[in-house]
Amino acid sequence: MASQDEQDPRISKISSAIRVIPNFPKPGIMFQDITTLLLDTKAFRDTIDLFVERYRGKDISVVAGIEARGFIFGPPIALAIGAKFVPMRKPNKLPGEVISEEYSLEYGTDKMEMHVGAVQAGERALIIDDLIATGGTLCAAIRLLERVGVHVVECACVIELPELKGRERLGDKPLFVLVSST
Template identity: 70%
Template sequence: MVEMFAAENGLKGDPRLQAISNAIRGVCSSGEKTGIMFQDITTLLLDHKAFKNTVDIFVDRYKDMNISVVAGVEARGFMFGPTIALAIGAKFVPLRKPKKLPGEVIAEAYELEYGSDCLEMHVSAVEAGERAIVIDDLVATGGTLSAAISLLERVGAEVVECACVIGLREVKGQRRLNGKPLYILVEPREIDSC
């Protein structure tokens, strides 16, 4: 429920959250993952006001926190991260799937609800002591965000917080974020099951 997360993130009564929630659609999957409801943020990106509101909320939160690195998780973290980084005067660091970054990388494997995966980051992208946030579109189990935290901490960065547009109702992921705070804007709207 939007109101639950609004109270937790200090935005209770902010009409932007309802607009953001309304702009995200649920899509029933087919194929291998039949019966899973995916949260599609492409409709949020099509709504310029809701998209701007999303970025503005994150920028307002991080602009005075001395953040020097915005790390975006492939691929949907790339849609929010660069804009936030530009607005707060930080660099954007892409965290990518294996073999997509040229040059020397470090990697972190992690478990998902339906398998395993890996994130990579350029070795020289982040310096020890830099303050970082991790951006993604959605948190479910927290495995991807935990891998992102591990990558950044391995090179000496201080991970200040993880931020996601959407948090699933059963967000158990926060327990897997190595004690790092998790900032979520909305949870999925009630939709008939797949």
């Protein structure tokens, strides 16, 4: 794995803490397993610290975490930068009134939901997930937040699979990634 920021020595530790599992969940997939990163307290802390260092002082009021692994990284970042955490969930997981955004999968569609009133027009948001592949979930999260007048400052992921060209689907939205798969 190679890093977007080769200069920071923490990146290589983070990269080496991510386990790659071939043929999971199906043949041909090289699964990027962050559970081993979570077991390495130094690498996990460095991951959070790198995001916090980037976003502290950027006037971000919302950290929107994409289910499920965005829930791991989002809350500690939100707390550290003084923002609220808003979960972006799969259908029928949030109680109460929600708004939803449909997005395409390789075979079919899915939806992402957010509580009505969780964010307000004019707020500035960071969207966080563990990995960007095709970019479908990040695009749905961007559309969901922008529909209610939130400015998406940036999307952030621990890992990028550049061969799947998800970054290109984000249009003009900036994407910050710690580790790119090779």
